[in-house]
Amino acid sequence: MPMIPYPFDYYQPATVGEAVALFVDLDARGKQPLYFSGGTEIITLGRINEVYTEAVIDVKRIPDCREIGRRSGAFVWGAALTLSEIHDARLFPLLGETGAGVADRTSRNKITLGGNVCGRFIYKEAVLPLLLTDSPLRIAGPGGERTAPIGQLFDRTLRLGRGELLVQAMTDVRYAAFPYVTDKRRKGSAIDYPLLTVAAIRAEEGIRLAFSGVCAFPFRSTEMELILNRREVPAEERIATAIARLPAPILNDIKGSALYREYVLKVTLGETLERLEKGVAIG
Amino acid sequence: MKAEHVVQLELHVNGERRTAVARPADLLLDVLRESFGLTGAKPGCRNGDCGACTVLVDDRPMKSCLMLAVESAGQAVTTIEGLQDEAAQRAFVEQFAFQCGYCTPGFIMNIVALSRLEPQADEGTIQDWMQSNICRCTSYEEIGKAIHVVLGKR
Ligand SMILES: Cc1cc2nc3c(=O)[nH]c(=O)nc-3n(C[C@H](O)[C@H](O)[C@H](O)COP(=O)(O)OP(=O)(O)OC[C@H]3O[C@@H](n4cnc5c(N)ncnc54)[C@H](O)[C@@H]3O)c2cc1C
Ligand code: FES
Ligand code: FES
Numbered sequence: 001m002p003m004i005p006y007p008f009d010y011y012q013p014a015t016v017g018e019a020v021a022l023f024v025d026l027d028a029r030g031k032q033p034l035y036f037s038g039g040t041e042i043i044t045l046g047r048i049n050e051v052y053t054e055a056v057i058d059v060k061r062i063p064d065c066r067e068i069g070r071r072s073g074a075f076v077w078g079a080a081l082t083l084s085e086i087h088d089a090r091l092f093p094l095l096g097e098t099g100a101g102v103a104d105r106t107s108r109n110k111i112t113l114g115g116n117v118c119g120r121f122i123y124k125e126a127v128l129p130l131l132l133t134d135s136p137l138r139i140a141g142p143g144g145e146r147t148a149p150i151g152q153l154f155d156r157t158l159r160l161g162r163g164e165l166l167v168q169a170m171t172d173v174r175y176a177a178f179p180y181v182t183d184k185r186r187k188g189s190a191i192d193y194p195l196l197t198v199a200a201i202r203a204e205e206g207i208r209l210a211f212s213g214v215c216a217f218p219f220r221s222t223e224m225e226l227i228l229n230r231r232e233v234p235a236e237e238r239i240a241t242a243i244a245r246l247p248a249p250i251l252n253d254i255k256g257s258a259l260y261r262e263y264v265l266k267v268t269l270g271e272t273l274e275r276l277e278k279g280v281a282i283g
Numbered sequence: 284m285k286a287e288h289v290v291q292l293e294l295h296v297n298g299e300r301r302t303a304v305a306r307p308a309d310l311l312l313d314v315l316r317e318s319f320g321l322t323g324a325k326p327g328c329r330n331g332d333c334g335a336c337t338v339l340v341d342d343r344p345m346k347s348c349l350m351l352a353v354e355s356a357g358q359a360v361t362t363i364e365g366l367q368d369e370a371a372q373r374a375f376v377e378q379f380a381f382q383c384g385y386c387t388p389g390f391i392m393n394i395v396a397l398s399r400l401e402p403q404a405d406e407g408t409i410q411d412w413m414q415s416n417i418c419r420c421t422s423y424e425e426i427g428k429a430i431h432v433v434l435g436k437r
Pocket of ligand 3: 383418
């Protein structure tokens with residue numbers, strides 16, 4: 001029977017504290033535990049031996065990881081919410097629609113926000129709205145809990161210490177009123193991994209932009225934002241200058257050459273600026 | 284395989300309580316097929332890409348190759364064998380919406396969920412949901428017609 005080639009134990013803690021304590025205990029016993037949220041990455045990579053674990057800790061029954069709603073002026077996103085649930089809640093369309101660019105609808109009934117942000121795939125489109133809004137993340141680990149803006153925690157990947165669990169993200173509700181654009185460009189079929197995704201909002205100080213599929217990691221660049229917001233300069237020139245300041249080389253892989261990606265990025269950026277400078281709120 | 288890695292699973296499948304002895308690492312797809320003989324959910328890519336393995340879990344379409352059997356404990360699992368003369372089944376026959384038929388159970392489960400959860404689905408929603416399933420025989424036109432019949436949009 002083709003399946004995950006190695007056995008593992010399955011745990012289903014009821015609280016954040018229990019999950020972290022389990023991790024510490026299993027880790028000490030050499031079980032190489034993994035938090036298991038949607039589990040799609042652990043299952044698909046486990047099947048081909050690219051992920052190994054002897055114990056998974058399913059966080060889907062932990063109420064804090066499943067919370068969704070508003071609290072103290074912020075939307076609360078439990079890390080174990082599926083991308084479909086976030087989309088269907090229609091609380092914050094920028095997050096719902098950008099997350100809906102991941103995979104396909106049925107897979108998004110399983111893929112979670114936390115798994116997408118913490119996983120090892122490089123696209124992680126759902127992180128873009130969190131970067132644009134510098135949403136605070138609540139993290140629990142063996143050393144206790146901490147909350148910090150994602151800008152301080154996410155650098156190419158989410159910087160988690162051993163045994164740390166992403167519990168929630170929080171987004172200031174005022175961002176829901178800002179005009180936004182989220183544009184996923186694919187090369188092949190409509191459900192392919194993205195060639196690239198640009199997500200942007202127009203905040204008080206100007207347009208903020210975050211990218212996935214441009215470099216080998218998702219990012220928001222304030223340096224590029226400064227350049228792109230100089231409205232006295234023609235858009236084409238701003239875009240060329242901004243592209244020269246990308247934080248890393250443009251991806252060059254089977255999905256698209258660096259040259260092709262650069263071309264698509266130019267076009268997408270041009271349209272994004274045009275739409276947001278006109279002030280239209282569009283998805 | 285160490286004995287400690289085998290557990291007794293109690294699942295709720297097609298309205299019945301079923302038990303299986305399986306590893307926590309076993310996929311829902313494999314337990315349905317191998318332990319319960321419910322072979323309607325088809326293994327295609329086993330990678331979440333094709334949708335042939337789609338079942339309903341608490342009424343939502345789910346790719347059973349992306350789910351551990353143990354995860355579904357306490358939830359209602361429905362396979363194509365659990366459907367009784369659904370509109371989607373009739374529409375597939377009437378519209379000739381299959382050739383080899385391998386993708387058919389997955390499509391039908393997804394359409395049944397769509398018609399129950401989003402009966403007023405617009406074209407965008409229909410497209411978004413249906414992109415989860417692939418038909419290698421490219422019966423898309425007929426499948427599209429069947430969906431529109433089910434949703435009363437002929
Ligand atoms: C058919 C298909 C298509 C896909 N298409 C895309 C795509 O277009 N774009 C894209 O970005 N990805 C895509 N993916 C990849 C998918 O988004 C990632 O695999 C996603 O990260 C998995 O989410 P999950 O909830 O299933 O994660 P899991 O498998 O549960 O976890 C992934 C990793 O993150 C860790 N983790 C999970 N939750 C937490 C947490 N709360 N705290 C700390 N660590 C945690 C786990 O330990 C594991 O290492 C696709 C996957 C499939 C199956
Ligand atoms: S076998 Fe599950 S999606 Fe292809
Ligand atoms: S009918 Fe053959 S795969 Fe769809």
